[in-house]
Amino acid sequence: MVYKCKGCGGNVVYSPKVGRMVCESCGTEDNEEILKTEDAFKCPSCGSSIEVGEYDSSCKCEACGAPIILDPRIEYPYGPDLALPFMVDKYDAIEALRAYAKDKLFIPGNFINAHMEDKLEGIYVPFWLYDFDTDVHYNAIGVKIRTWTSGDTEYTETSKYAVARELEIDYSGYPADASIKMPDDMMDLVEPYDYGRMGKFDSRLLSGFSAERYNFDPNQLEPRVKARMAKDTDAWINSTISGYNHMEGVQKHVNDQRKATNFALLPVWDYKYHYKGKEYHFYLNGQSGKIVGKSPVSPSRVVGLTATLFATLAIFIQGLEQLLEML
């Protein structure tokens, strides 16, 4: 399906700037109607066949540029429960990337270029959000060591305590991206999202953006989430223990009970940058603007800036020597 303007028939897309549907042609807000075809894989606007990936649920018609939403991929069993709308628009994303590049000394000079707009894609990434009740039973021997000296004798006092802890942790909305094409480590880094702005899924949010249905079911991703949660659980346990030099005979029983799972679409801007035959991806949190990505390195900048720093420091240090010599 495609959202069309009731007034002028232009394409209507979701605008993060105003938080409404806006006609790309006449600028009218919230005046859209749905245009559908029987074959969901044909553009309702021009009738062209739509070439999409296995998991894509929203895309642009390559023939006419209409923002297509593939109904079968947003309906049962792929229908998202929740969606967080984009709050950073394309131009804010470009500005954020400019600011990001300014702080990266060795990033190639053409990282910021006139074609950034074309290389930037807004994607609703499928995430599973898990709710877990975690019970922790922790027992260990806490060892305190105190050392002091009296005369020619050094004393060491070792005290032992039975340490017992029981914790209940209510994990809520623990995310795991369910997309094959998005790297897990990058999606973990791009967090967090403020779920307070998240609402029930509304297909209008997808208009003008790419989106995917989930590529994995929640059971497949549960081990990944549990591994992340285990680190948090350890941090919670450690936050309740202090004053010991070390712990002995640690017995830890953690029971993670999954309460609920929600399928949510979370907004991410993906900036593709090509440098020396390699493609680099930078991901920008569509809500907070946080950017993650491994920066390419320009060898000429490395040499140039390091040499400049070296020369400057040499002048500074030698100048300091000259001054201190005179004083």
Next chain:
Amino acid sequence: MAKFRKFIIIMLIIGAVFWGISIALRGVSVGTVSDRNNDVYTDESRILFIEADADEVRSINPEYQLRDVSTLLSATEKEELQTYIEKCEAKIGCDIFLIIGNSPYFTKTNDNDFDKQATWIENWVKENKPGWDQPDGNVVVYFDNWSAYSGDSHCYLYPFGKYADKLPAHERESIIDSVNEDVNDDPAGAYKRMARKVTLKMIGMGMIGAYWPIGISIAIALIIAIIFMIVQLCVNAGKVTVDKATYVKGGKAKVKLSHDTFISKHTTSRHIERSSGGGGGGGGGHGGSGGSH
């Protein structure tokens, strides 16, 4: 990038200010140093060896063994030291002589007996008339007498001319002490330090007088630049901005039980081995100052 550019500009400005102030202070301290003006003492060599006659020495005491001081400095060390002394001289407008001897004649008989060396230097200056600005002008003589037979070598620092007042007794002693720290192990390095310290005392204000060779400045700058480069290259893909509380309802875990029960305590002891040690110093008077190594 903007921060880096700002840092570079600030560092360059501060560096230039340091250079500017030091050049200005040097101008105030020594004025303009003109070319050497002495047509009486024209020998360019600043490292002189005064070697005693072996037969004469043995006629006094057959057990005397003269130290071969000509081998104290290698040819390269001598050349480097000569060049360094020339640079120092040009900075302050003063001849600097290093005289190395091995005569038992200069052996002191009591703690303050440096008169023989002082007299010898005075006579040598009177006779030869060295001096940067004029014959009998600005001269500093460092006379190090290596006497092997007694196991005690004596040295003497004697300034002449307008800089004589700039090197009071305590300053001369500090230079001598500094040379004697390692002259036995590294005579070339120690004598270079002597020339450097004499120069610093002449031109500097005497409050800090720090010095390090340009190679050290380059090495420090290089190390910092390389560390900076490595740190920049090791920048992560992004910072983790979630913590243990991010996905916990209310941001807190419920602690249902928290008990720490004392079980046991035991104390061990060990005897600490201790060691002890000590040290000493030296002095001098006259128009110059003396010391021993």
